[in-house]
Amino acid sequence: MPHGIVTPGATIKERAAAAVADPQLQRALRNLDIRLHTAGRVQSESPELKDRAAAIRREVIANLEPLLDQLQASLEALGAVVHRCATPEDARAVVLDLARREGVRRVVKSKSMATEEIDLADTLAANGIDALETDLGEYIVQLAGERPSHIITPVIHKTLPQIADVMSTEAGEALPAEREELTAWARTRLRPRFAAAEMGITGANYAIAETGTIVLVTNEGNGRYCTTLPRIQVVVAGIEKVLPRFADLATMLPVLTRSATGQGLSNYVAMLTGPRRPGETDGPEQLHVILLDHNRRSLVGTAYEDMLACIRCGACLNVCPVYRRIGGHAYDSVYPGPMGKVLTPLLTAGETGRDLPGASSLCGACTEACPVEIPLADLLVRLRADLRAPGPPVALAHRGPGARGPVEAPAHGRLPGEGFATPTSAAPLPASAPPPGRSRRRTTFGIWARAWETPAGYRASTAAARWGAALLGGRRGWLRRAPGLAGWTESRDLPAPAAPRFRERWAARAAGRETW
Amino acid sequence: MSDPAEIVADYTAAATANACRVHGPVGAPDAVTLVTAIVAAHGAGPGGAKAAVADDRLTTALGVTAALTAAGTSVLSPDDPGWRTDLMRAAAGVTGAALAVAQTGSLVLTPGPGAPRATSLVPPVHVCLLATDTIVATIDDAIARLGACSPGGLPGAITWVGGPSRTSDLEMRPTLGIHGPKTVEVVLVEGGIAEPGR
Numbered sequence: 188m189p190h191g192i193v194t195p196g197a198t199i200k201e202r203a204a205a206a207v208a209d210p211q212l213q214r215a216l217r218n219l220d221i222r223l224h225t226a227g228r229v230q231s232e233s234p235e236l237k238d239r240a241a242a243i244r245r246e247v248i249a250n251l252e253p254l255l256d257q258l259q260a261s262l263e264a265l266g267a268v269v270h271r272c273a274t275p276e277d278a279r280a281v282v283l284d285l286a287r288r289e290g291v292r293r294v295v296k297s298k299s300m301a302t303e304e305i306d307l308a309d310t311l312a313a314n315g316i317d318a319l320e321t322d323l324g325e326y327i328v329q330l331a332g333e334r335p336s337h338i339i340t341p342v343i344h345k346t347l348p349q350i351a352d353v354m355s356t357e358a359g360e361a362l363p364a365e366r367e368e369l370t371a372w373a374r375t376r377l378r379p380r381f382a383a384a385e386m387g388i389t390g391a392n393y394a395i396a397e398t399g400t401i402v403l404v405t406n407e408g409n410g411r412y413c414t415t416l417p418r419i420q421v422v423v424a425g426i427e428k429v430l431p432r433f434a435d436l437a438t439m440l441p442v443l444t445r446s447a448t449g450q451g452l453s454n455y456v457a458m459l460t461g462p463r464r465p466g467e468t469d470g471p472e473q474l475h476v477i478l479l480d481h482n483r484r485s486l487v488g489t490a491y492e493d494m495l496a497c498i499r500c501g502a503c504l505n506v507c508p509v510y511r512r513i514g515g516h517a518y519d520s521v522y523p524g525p526m527g528k529v530l531t532p533l534l535t536a537g538e539t540g541r542d543l544p545g546a547s548s549l550c551g552a553c554t555e556a557c558p559v560e561i562p563l564a565d566l567l568v569r570l571r572a573d574l575r576a577p578g579p580p581v582a583l584a585h586r587g588p589g590a591r592g593p594v595e596a597p598a599h600g601r602l603p604g605e606g607f608a609t610p611t612s613a614a615p616l617p618a619s620a621p622p623p624g625r626s627r628r629r630t631t632f633g634i635w636a637r638a639w640e641t642p643a644g645y646r647a648s649t650a651a652a653r654w655g656a657a658l659l660g661g662r663r664g665w666l667r668r669a670p671g672l673a674g675w676t677e678s679r680d681l682p683a684p685a686a687p688r689f690r691e692r693w694a695a696r697a698a699g700r701e702t703w
Numbered sequence: 704m705s706d707p708a709e710i711v712a713d714y715t716a717a718a719t720a721n722a723c724r725v726h727g728p729v730g731a732p733d734a735v736t737l738v739t740a741i742v743a744a745h746g747a748g749p750g751g752a753k754a755a756v757a758d759d760r761l762t763t764a765l766g767v768t769a770a771l772t773a774a775g776t777s778v779l780s781p782d783d784p785g786w787r788t789d790l791m792r793a794a795a796g797v798t799g800a801a802l803a804v805a806q807t808g809s810l811v812l813t814p815g816p817g818a819p820r821a822t823s824l825v826p827p828v829h830v831c832l833l834a835t836d837t838i839v840a841t842i843d844d845a846i847a848r849l850g851a852c853s854p855g856g857l858p859g860a861i862t863w864v865g866g867p868s869r870t871s872d873l874e875m876r877p878t879l880g881i882h883g884p885k886t887v888e889v890v891l892v893e894g895g896i897a898e899p900g901r
């Protein structure tokens with residue numbers, strides 16, 4: 188699922204460098220500060236809400252198949268049509284066939300990451316159907332010929348003057364870089380389009396198995412338009428968006444909106460149960476619900492299944508020191524930021540995004556911010572190891588009891604990112620030749636890992652490290668370079684080994700020669 | 704938060720923070736007079752634009768359509784042949800709320816037959832009647848109430864409205880009135896208009 192429209196560069200490293208060197212982007216990204224503490228406040232103000240949300244989402248993962256069957260039955264009982272789609276191709280074909288059959292020429296879309304995932308708007312446009320993004324941010328992104336760079340705030344990568352430029356080009360006149368005026372212009376421009384569209388396409392924040400209710404959380408009202416005026420409504424939802432009960436919304440609505448924008452509840456919540464009923468004046472005559480798998484099912488029962496708990500709130504993006512510096516386009520994936528780094532290689536079975544898990548300092552801010560307790564940093568560590576071998580992430584093949592166990596690496600997850608031994612990473616190196624620094628580093632870490640398997644090896648290594656550090660002239664407790672670790676020490680200092688060593692001091696203390 | 708007066712005060716504070724204009728509470732006759740005045744202030748009235756009225760439990764019980772007509776305002780009813788086109792030009796949409804949430808200042812609407820979903824969405828002003836005894840304290844209470852009032856299933860559409868349409872897409876600063884109503888006027892009606900919901 189590459190974006191196609193990206194910050195330039197062949198690798199995440201090159202694109203990150205380009206993003207950091209872009210002064211306009213850097214200015215725009217400073218606006219993320221507004222949401223920096225949003226997620227943290229949720230955690231501190233209502234930890235019990237987070238616990239309940241995490242439990243509900245784990246219940247969904249554990250019962251995914253029966254819940255999907257129940258959702259389908261509930262929707263069909265209401266008169267909706269359910270399409271189970273294994274791949275993005277299948278989902279696109281369903282929408283295209285429907286549009287052709289119904290003579291649809293004009294489509295209005297509300298913001299939906301699932302439709303981005305299947306590249307729906309471009310697919311419709313390529314087939315001669317006018318597919319208009321109506322969320323203000325998505326509309327601007329569409330006008331600019333770009334892609335969203337944030338899953339909640341799509342045009343966060345642009346400053347207000349840049350946005351005014353894009354809208355002025357469309358308007359054919361110079362619009363002022365004023366929020367109120369730009370908003371008013373877009374309102375006037377989009378209003379008639381809602382009224383003219385035959386089909387409205389939305390995502391789903393949640394789909395309730397018990398009642399067949401599709402829940403849409405929005406602020407602007409375009410989602411309401413898309414589900415009110417067009418005669419056909421299409422919902423595209425990843426299968427993990429299902430919730431067991433209507434009552435679960437009491438937990439899942441505030442968790443989502445507080446984490447996403449800091450609002451106690453979003454401005455609009457639409458709970459839509461079935462198509463238009465007899466006697467009603469508006470609402471869709473036809474309701475089609477596409478339940479998109481796209482390798483989600485393959486995660487159930489594996490070490491990665493926690494990722495299915497994700498509610499797409501964007502909190503992990505807002506707090507991520509990498510995302511905050513490089514923005515979303517540098518990831519070259521539909522889903523950016525920490526959740527995107529995990530999800531992208533999983534949804535594409537390793538076909539894309541293989542270098543994304545490496546683009547993390549493993550600081551753990553994402554894990555802390557996540558309102559449904561997804562151990563994002565742990566999953567990143569596991570993916571790094573798992574993606575060393577060509578093909579899909581190795582752990583996808585490991586299902587059943589124990590598959591979800593902790594990553595076989597130190598729990599703090601701060602070991603050097605590559606090459607440490609885990610049971611799943613005893614695989615050949617990737618076919619493509621790694622850069623020389625990396626292979627040297629890999630050898631160093633390999634020897635290190637083997638040495639530390641025995642007490643004697645550990646003792647020998649610490650003694651060797653002390654002599655080595657003395658030779659390298661480590662001062663004030665830090666080494667600036669180390670042979671075999673070039674690349675690693677390029678951007679990091681290495682703490683110099685302590686002298687005397689802890690074990691020597693411990694032995695001395697045991698012998699009564701030293702006390703603390 | 705079980706004290707009714709406190710719940711009304713909390714709702715008013717939260718809705719005001721959401722940029723709603725909250726009027727009342729007043730008795731039923733005064734509420735209708737208020738609605739007429741508000742609608743007129745937004746340009747609907749004799750010789751002016753139309754006011755779209757949803758025929759729901761509250762507007763029907765209070766006789767809003769009759770009162771507006773008596774005041775010379777032309778009312779757009781869902782049964783009118785040109786309803787869909789005329790709604791785009793209406794000055795205001797008038798609805799009742801099924802309930803509201805004090806904690807978040809959210810109105811909860813249950814449109815249905817006679818009460819289109821678009822009445823609270825398309826006109827630039829949404830005027831909403833809210834009976835004070837239908838305000839609940841929390842989101843949990845509202846979800847429980849909605850879940851319980853559905854032996855025959857949930858209403859086809861439940862619409863929660865916090866306040867005027869808003870966006871934060873432009874540099875993450877809030878701006879009002881993007882797609883939905885720019886103005887939301889809430890008229891609180893004192894107690895006793897029977898059971899909430901449909």
